[in-house]
Amino acid sequence: xxxxxxxxxxxxxxxxxxxxxxxxxxxxxxxxxxxxxxxxxxxxxxxxxxxxxxxxxxxxxxxxxxxxxxxxxxxxxxxxxxxxxxxxxxxxxxxxxxxxxxxxxxxxxxxxxxxxxxxxxxxxxxxxxxxxxxxxxxxxxxxxxxxxxxxxxxxxxxxxxxxxxxxxxxxxxxxxxxxxxxxxxxxxxxxxxxxxxxxxxxxxxxxxxxxxxxxxxxxxxxxxxxxxxxxxxxxxxxxxxxxxxxxxxxxxxxxxxxxxxxxxxxxxxxxxxxxxxxxxxxxxxxxxxxxxxxxxxxxxxxxxxxxxxxxxxxxxxxxxxxxxxxxxxxxxxxxxxxxxxxxxxxxxxxxxxxxxxxxxxxxxxxxxxxxxxxxxxxxxxxxx
Amino acid sequence: xxxxxxxxxxxxxxxxxxxxxxxxxxxxxxxxxxxxxxxxxxxxxxxxxxxxxxxxxxxxxxxxxxxxxxxxxxxxxxxxxxxxxxxxxxxxxxxxxxxxxxxxxxxxxxxxxxxxxxxxxxxxxxxxxxxxxxxxxxxxxxxxxxxxxxxxxxxxxxxxxxxxxxxxxxxxxxxxxxxxxxxxxxxxxxxxxxxxxxxxxxxxxxxxxxxxxxxxxxxxxxxxxxxxxxxxxxxxxxxxxxxxxxxxxxxxxxxxxxxxxxxxxxxxxxxxxxxxxxxxxxxxx
Numbered sequence: 001x002x003x004x005x006x007x008x009x010x011x012x013x014x015x016x017x018x019x020x021x022x023x024x025x026x027x028x029x030x031x032x033x034x035x036x037x038x039x040x041x042x043x044x045x046x047x048x049x050x051x052x053x054x055x056x057x058x059x060x061x062x063x064x065x066x067x068x069x070x071x072x073x074x075x076x077x078x079x080x081x082x083x084x085x086x087x088x089x090x091x092x093x094x095x096x097x098x099x100x101x102x103x104x105x106x107x108x109x110x111x112x113x114x115x116x117x118x119x120x121x122x123x124x125x126x127x128x129x130x131x132x133x134x135x136x137x138x139x140x141x142x143x144x145x146x147x148x149x150x151x152x153x154x155x156x157x158x159x160x161x162x163x164x165x166x167x168x169x170x171x172x173x174x175x176x177x178x179x180x181x182x183x184x185x186x187x188x189x190x191x192x193x194x195x196x197x198x199x200x201x202x203x204x205x206x207x208x209x210x211x212x213x214x215x216x217x218x219x220x221x222x223x224x225x226x227x228x229x230x231x232x233x234x235x236x237x238x239x240x241x242x243x244x245x246x247x248x249x250x251x252x253x254x255x256x257x258x259x260x261x262x263x264x265x266x267x268x269x270x271x272x273x274x275x276x277x278x279x280x281x282x283x284x285x286x287x288x289x290x291x292x293x294x295x296x297x298x299x300x301x302x303x304x305x306x307x308x309x310x311x312x313x314x315x316x317x318x319x320x321x322x323x324x325x326x327x328x329x330x331x332x333x334x335x336x337x338x339x340x341x342x343x344x345x346x347x348x349x350x351x352x353x354x355x356x357x358x359x360x361x362x363x364x365x366x367x368x369x370x371x372x373x374x375x376x377x378x379x380x381x382x383x384x
Numbered sequence: 385x386x387x388x389x390x391x392x393x394x395x396x397x398x399x400x401x402x403x404x405x406x407x408x409x410x411x412x413x414x415x416x417x418x419x420x421x422x423x424x425x426x427x428x429x430x431x432x433x434x435x436x437x438x439x440x441x442x443x444x445x446x447x448x449x450x451x452x453x454x455x456x457x458x459x460x461x462x463x464x465x466x467x468x469x470x471x472x473x474x475x476x477x478x479x480x481x482x483x484x485x486x487x488x489x490x491x492x493x494x495x496x497x498x499x500x501x502x503x504x505x506x507x508x509x510x511x512x513x514x515x516x517x518x519x520x521x522x523x524x525x526x527x528x529x530x531x532x533x534x535x536x537x538x539x540x541x542x543x544x545x546x547x548x549x550x551x552x553x554x555x556x557x558x559x560x561x562x563x564x565x566x567x568x569x570x571x572x573x574x575x576x577x578x579x580x581x582x583x584x585x586x587x588x589x590x591x592x593x594x595x596x597x598x599x600x601x602x603x604x605x606x607x608x609x610x611x612x613x614x615x616x617x618x619x620x621x622x623x624x625x626x627x628x629x630x631x632x633x634x635x636x637x638x639x640x641x642x643x644x645x646x647x648x649x650x651x652x653x654x655x656x657x658x659x660x661x662x663x664x665x666x667x668x669x
Binding site: 206207209210212213216217219220221222223224225226227228229230234 | 442464500502506560
């Protein structure tokens, strides 16, 4: 290998990316695989539609959680109010589908754009805030928007179809993609894979590197000449865009946009839990987290309202036991015997970041010492 | 660009600069000039306002009053990234590497363009620049790689900052600063906590950087190590300028001696000075 070029360790990446390709292929084959695996689905097409519906919401949660991950996992701007962007996309899509009735994809795109503008608006005060203050601001912004919509009741005020309770907009006749659950499933899957590819490319680009620098040490990033305000605003806009995309498609999936649904703070918490469970700062992790979350939610459905209690308890236990997220655990399985932080650019933060200083793996990487010998070991390990 | 009284070209002019944090006047009506091509020592006891001064010059804090003029342009109140673009780079007293990124990526971050849609092909150039900056700051030796004989470069893409000793982290700070090709380099206590040999190495590097045509300002809380390195010294005490002159003049200035409690300024010889402040934090993660 040449001595001064970055080696994006090629021995390792195929493991994870290969797994992802297999996973995506599996998801693409699912509408045909499911009836084969579960004969009961063959006799009952409604049951198949139901499960495809669950998978659609898993894909939408994956998009929302990935969008959160770019902002939270990469730029270190922990948002507790991602339901705001989801809701902006959802309400834009619902209103436009009823009022102008353009092509669904144009409307879904516009919903995402409006949410991106919302991201920029939130970024303006967010640039002045840090840590808990920033998180609280995003939370309050989402709450304020929720209450505002409930007061405004856009369906009544602008004469949009049949008014629903609490300002809900019912648009199932106009916001409509397909009768076929399979077709809708493929739309959602394509949207998720497309969003993943774009977010993954951004995260691996120099923009992602700048965001990680801001996350690690904002002042040092400024001293390194990075326009931190610009990159943070960009992260908010991109994150808002994809959260809005998810919200807009969601309206086309369920046929209504209601504050207690799309603006529910539980949605923000779900997005965070999904991203953190899957692995923050990875973009891939939230996909696994979302499927994990939605499938368990469905499996526990017989428990009724208790299922969320069980689900969040399970999430709590996973957070405790699988620090760094499911992806980090998976990665450890795929590439055993690695002691140094991985040189795969975006993977390093996950393991180290989650742990408090002095945690078991944080110290195992290397201990800075003044002596000559120990500091060469991690270098050698990382080169392998 | 203006000239100083004795004919030198003023690179940086700080005029009547003041900054207060609540009731604490950190910098008070401070004026001094950095001449082009010199190595200026900026000394003062702990808490004298040296780091605040760096923060004001580099735009991390906004001054309450006063002006900062760099190469004829007023840069007062500019955001940090514009100050860096104008040609001023700094290091931190406690090295602040991006811990989750490799040594080379740390330098690459400093090389990143701020444009969102930069032209393609930039990365290949950046990789070459990263290697040059790492080698220039002496990071090859710190990592434990021999620089290759034909071009003096080495592999810094696989070492994380945690693996570097304190002196290596200081060099990484300098490599990050050099990535922005500064005309003026501000070093905040670069020698604190280093062994005698490491101080000598770093001093040589500073001289080389000056020979390349850069101007340097070095902050320290005493003059040990600076005496042989700097040509001129500005002493700061309680945010105000106490004295200015050659190291000898300043060391024999009674006011300066008093400020330093009976002459610790030039008599202190102990190694490992400065370990009390920052050394412990320097290795934290």
